[in-house]
Amino acid sequence: MSFSLRDKKHNWHPYTQHKTAPDFPAIVKGNGALLWDENGKEYIDAIASWWVNPYGHSNQVMADAIYKQLTTLEHVLFGGFTHNVAVELSEKLTQILPKNQQKLFYSDNGSTAVEVAIKVALQYHYNKGVKKTKIIAFEDAFHGDTFGAMAASGISFFTEAFEGSLLEVVRIPIPVEGKENETKQLLEELLTTNEFAAFIFEPLVLGAAGMIMYSPQILDELIALCKSHNVFTIADEVMTGFGKTGKTFACDYLSLQPDMMCLSKALTGGTIPMAITTFTQEIFDGFYDDDTSKALFHGHTFTANPTGCAAALASISILQTEAIQKNIQEVNQSHLQFEQHIKKHPKVLATRVLGVIFALEIKSEVKESYYGTMRNTLYNHFIENGVILRPVGNVVYILPPYIISKEQLQKVYQVIENALEIV
Incomplete structure (x- = not known):
């Protein structure tokens, strides 16, 4: 039996109505800005796993520091x-x-x-x-x-x-x-x-x-x-x-x-x-x-x-390394470039950028609830396309690891732009 199915037997997840929730992908490995589930599907972690992981998954410097402390x-x-x-x-x-x-x-x-x-x-x-x-x-x-x-x-x-x-x-x-x-x-x-x-x-x-x-x-x-x-x-x-x-x-x-x-x-x-x-x-x-x-x-x-x-x-x-500070600036510049492109889209109400944070607000005829239809449609689209994003109502945001590659970031942008055609 898969981890995803076994998960349902005992685990109570945050912010989840389990009666209506689908099976969750079971993540078994991470490296850099990427995660892989038990079936080998690859995901770009575009929100740094709820904003906690700026230097990438399985970071060797972090792992070495923790190992050294655990053995001391x-x-x-x-x-x-x-x-x-x-x-x-x-x-x-x-x-x-x-x-x-x-x-x-x-x-x-x-x-x-x-x-x-x-x-x-x-x-x-x-x-x-x-x-x-x-x-x-x-x-x-x-x-x-x-x-x-x-x-x-x-x-x-x-x-x-x-x-x-x-x-x-x-x-x-x-x-x-x-x-x-x-x-x-x-x-x-x-x-x-x-x-x-x-x-x-x-x-x-x-x-x-x-x-x-x-x-x-x-x-x-x-x-x-x-x-x-x-x-x-x-x-x-x-x-x-x-x-x-x-x-x-x-x-x-x-x-x-x-x-x-x-x-x-x-x-x-x-x-x-x-x-x-x-x-x-x-x-x-x-x-x-x-x-x-x-x-x-x-x-x-x-x-x-x-x-x-x-x-x-x-x-x-x-x-504090020069490389990470440079990466932060490069992510910011990429966001600003994408903002200039996407804000002209007829379905985009507003865009916001600060540092590595990008947010896009989608036009809606009704006030979208936090876990409403639009949010769920967007979320499912992102997961299907191998990108982890968690929209807030009609707001899609990116807050990626600082080490995300330009190619990975461009895929995130493209998946978001494609999502505008389905809402």
């Missing part, structure tokens, strides 16, 4: 102990992060990185004897699936079953071109109430909303407003971090910097689950007290796992 120290608890690779990783990250980020807290994934940030924002004020219990976020944001992260997310498809059980979050419009003043005005009104502990945002690109983009200039203005009202800012760089936008972090486009940052996905080059939430010294100092109860009582069994730290160090070293 695979894991040790981080409660009451430290270890050399966590120290080295914290030193490396503080060199490349915005200068105000000085303290790192380790967890397991993007959702937990956000969860930590939200808890810290709330407890900081609690420790000071100040009641600030609400959070501000963008409409249509996505920050994860644990309860705090889910509360900060604005996509009702994912959260509607839990309404009434979530932290109180007030949402403001995404400040896309033409809506900047509306967003800024509403944020300022909310801040004057003095009820909010933090404003969380995906900097410059809202991924799960369909790669919606907005300018660094307006984000600077929103951060400035929050700073003037002593409200913390949290940059969720889980998707955008480590080169996706053309800079190491999306926040590198800003003049002002957030108080906290959430990192995961490409942090370990697509190998080992790990996340980090980073903080200013001021925030850390809000927990530094003779009173034990003011400590951050939050932790994970695999906090600062040495093997994950070793993977992250290897990942950063690859990112």
Whole structure:
């Protein structure tokens, strides 16, 4: 019996209605930007396996670093102990992060990185004897699936079953071109109430909303407003971090910097689950007290796992190579060229490009649902043609490994262009 059929017996997949889902391809091998299923069919991984794998599958540098660490120290608890690779990783990250980020807290994934940030924002004020219990976020944001992260997310498809059980979050419009003043005005009104502990945002690109983009200039203005009202800012760089936008972090486009940052996905080059939430010294100092109860009582069994730290160090070293930086620029240039061609197509409503991210919005007479008919038609077309893309409603996006070849990228473009003829 094939792996695909055996999979159905026990495995419960994410974001899947199993009653209507088809059999899934069973992937048995990966190399570079390519994956192969059990039948030998080849796929181009054009979304870097949910944005985590920038340097290609089965990367030898990553594999060697992980093997070396596994045969030295695979894991040790981080409660009451430290270890050399966590120290080295914290030193490396503080060199490349915005200068105000000085303290790192380790967890397991993007959702937990956000969860930590939200808890810290709330407890900081609690420790000071100040009641600030609400959070501000963008409409249509996505920050994860644990309860705090889910509360900060604005996509009702994912959260509607839990309404009434979530932290109180007030949402403001995404400040896309033409809506900047509306967003800024509403944020300022909310801040004057003095009820909010933090404003969380995906900097410059809202991924799960369909790669919606907005300018660094307006984000600077929103951060400035929050700073003037002593409200913390949290940059969720889980998707955008480590080169996706053309800079190491999306926040590198800003003049002002957030108080906290959430990192995961490409942090370990697509190998080992790990996340980090980073903080200013001021925030850390809000927990530094003779009173034990003011400590951050939050932790994970695999906090600062040495093997994950070793993977992250290897990942950063690859990112900083001249070859990878050149590849990022070349992917960006390819996207811009394809954009100039495809935006003239009669079925294309809009296109967006930033760094290695390309998004194309297809014209539709009705509002397409997240997992609607158009999305499913597109998805099936891509899989049949050996390209892994996961459309968001009527938005098709590419976020490939940085090492994707020009020929592979051209095939992705062609398959997308062909798909416009079937919707």
